Amino acid sequence: MSAYEGKKVLVTGGTGSFGRTVAQRMLTLGVDEVRVLSRDEEKQDAMRHELRDGRARFYVGDVRDALSVERAVRGVDYVFHAAALKQVPSCEFFPLEAVRTNVLGSENVVRLSEAAGVSSVVCLSTDKAVYPVNAMGMSKALMEKVAQSHGLNDPDAGTVVSCVRYGNVMYSRGSVIPLFIKQVRAGKNLTVTDPGMTRFMMSLQQSVELVEFAFMHAQQGDLFIRKAPACTIGDLATAITELFESSSRVDVIGIRHAEKRFEALASREELARAVDEGTYFRIRADNRDLNYAIYVDEGDRSQSQFDDYDSQSVERMSLNEIKDMLLLLQPVRAELAAAGITVP
Numbered sequence: 421m422s423a424y425e426g427k428k429v430l431v432t433g434g435t436g437s438f439g440r441t442v443a444q445r446m447l448t449l450g451v452d453e454v455r456v457l458s459r460d461e462e463k464q465d466a467m468r469h470e471l472r473d474g475r476a477r478f479y480v481g482d483v484r485d486a487l488s489v490e491r492a493v494r495g496v497d498y499v500f501h502a503a504a505l506k507q508v509p510s511c512e513f514f515p516l517e518a519v520r521t522n523v524l525g526s527e528n529v530v531r532l533s534e535a536a537g538v539s540s541v542v543c544l545s546t547d548k549a550v551y552p553v554n555a556m557g558m559s560k561a562l563m564e565k566v567a568q569s570h571g572l573n574d575p576d577a578g579t580v581v582s583c584v585r586y587g588n589v590m591y592s593r594g595s596v597i598p599l600f601i602k603q604v605r606a607g608k609n610l611t612v613t614d615p616g617m618t619r620f621m622m623s624l625q626q627s628v629e630l631v632e633f634a635f636m637h638a639q640q641g642d643l644f645i646r647k648a649p650a651c652t653i654g655d656l657a658t659a660i661t662e663l664f665e666s667s668s669r670v671d672v673i674g675i676r677h678a679e680k681r682f683e684a685l686a687s688r689e690e691l692a693r694a695v696d697e698g699t700y701f702r703i704r705a706d707n708r709d710l711n712y713a714i715y716v717d718e719g720d721r722s723q724s725q726f727d728d729y730d731s732q733s734v735e736r737m738s739l740n741e742i743k744d745m746l747l748l749l750q751p752v753r754a755e756l757a758a759a760g761i762t763v764p
Contacts, residue, residue: 423636425450430496432483433503434530435463437592438544441624442500442631447473457481457579458503459491463482479656483525486532493529498635501529503544504525504563507594508548508556509677522559526566534570536577541760542634543567545585545643547620547683550728554661554678558753564643568705571640582638584630585645587620587685587731591751597651600660609671610661615654617675618682618731621745622648632698641705645685650731664759684730691726701729 429446433439434456443454457479458464460717464478481488481505493499504522505511524544533541545564548557563583570581591597600610630646638644654670661668675681686694686701695702727733737745746752753763 422449424498426452427497428453428455428495428514429498429500429504430455430457430492431500432489432492433501434458435460435467437624438589438627439500439502440467441503441628442502442588443467443476443628443633445628447471451475453477455479455492455685457483457488482521483528484520486528487517489528490536493533493538496533496536497539498531499541500631500635500659501526501541503529504544505562506546506556508554508679509558509624511556512554512677515559515729518555518559519562523562523566524635525743530567530570530573530579530581533581534577538579539681540635540660541579541581542565542582542631542638543583543737544631545583546682547585547587547685547731550684550687568641568643571705572707575640577640580638580640582634582640582642582644584634585643585685586622586625586627586630586647587650588622588684590621590623590745590748592624596656597660597746597749597752600657600754601664604660604664604666604668605755605759607666607668611673612653612657612670613675613679614681615652615657615670615672617653617679618650618680618736619653620648620650620685620731620734621737621742622646623745623749630700639704643690643703643705645701645703645729646745647699647701647729647734648685648739649735649737650682651737652756655737655739655742657738659679659708659739659746662739663743663746663756665761665763682732683732684728686729688726688728691729 431439435458455477479492505518549561552558562762567581581609634644690703755764
């Protein structure tokens with residue numbers, strides 16, 4: 421029997437690539453109801469026709485609006501908070517919009533979930549929250565602080581609030597893999613910001629497994645990270661051209677607004693208080709109180725023993741390993757078949 425059987429789950433931002441995959445997964449696990457809260461009624465209608473499942477209910481609203489959230493969380497057991505402004509360039513031009521959705525909207529979700537008696541809230545974060553250099557990453561870092569402050573301010577809170585942090589999710593909407601495939605199939609060159617740029621690679625399925633793990637095992641303020649391999653963007657582009665038997669070349673266009681050359685999933689400061697659980701790191705919340713005097717006299721020497729967990733220093737995938745990884749993705753296999761290429 422599934423732990424989710426008979427439960428009600430709310431997915432904010434549920435019409436996005438990640439939210440949609442989580443919602444579909446919850447339905448297969450036997451939940452009584454999946455609620456999808458998002459602003460886009462057109463995407464909701466498309467998702468309704470795609471799922472064709474009466475257990476899926478759709479709420480038009482915005483996490484910025486407390487009334488929208490309050491209506492959606494009533495009677496819910498679990499909340500997966502995926503609603504966010506995610507595009508780095510957009511957030512650079514409109515940073516206050518990122519704050520309103522990613523920070524204040526997250527506060528609405530956490531506060532109103534507690535008021536509604538929700539058992540567990542899992543908030544979706546990103547590697548860009550580690551040593552952030554752009555508004556999107558900064559707002560996500562603050563979202564993590566909002567989630568962790570819930571337990572710091574109320575140690576006896578009935579709602580467990582945790583976060584999951586992930587890197588590049590392959591073939592999610594707006595990611596580079598579908599862009600490269602579209603360019604290759606159109607006979608165009610691949611536009612690459614910097615061939616030496618590295619990124620973590622994770623499938624949607626692996627990301628959803630991380631969320632499930634957090635729902636079942638999180639303690640107040642935990643942050644979960646799934647270990648992942650990395651590759652260079654140049655190698656990823658080469659792997660795609662070889663899979664599609666294309667003669668397309670790489671056009672280097674330069675790094676975009678506020679992009680990093682590599683990303684970190686965990687800082688050394690976080691790893692100093694992390695628990696290595698094999699597939700995952702569990703990073704405990706820093707639960708010291710506001711009495712700082714003791715920490716002026718005695719610091720934490722263990723931090724110097726750790727390095728950042730970043731895409732420049734972790735296991736780097738070979739070209740063949742990248743191809744094998746791509747062939748595990750059903751959309752990639754479908755694109756290869758449509759191009760008349762035999763899929764192994």
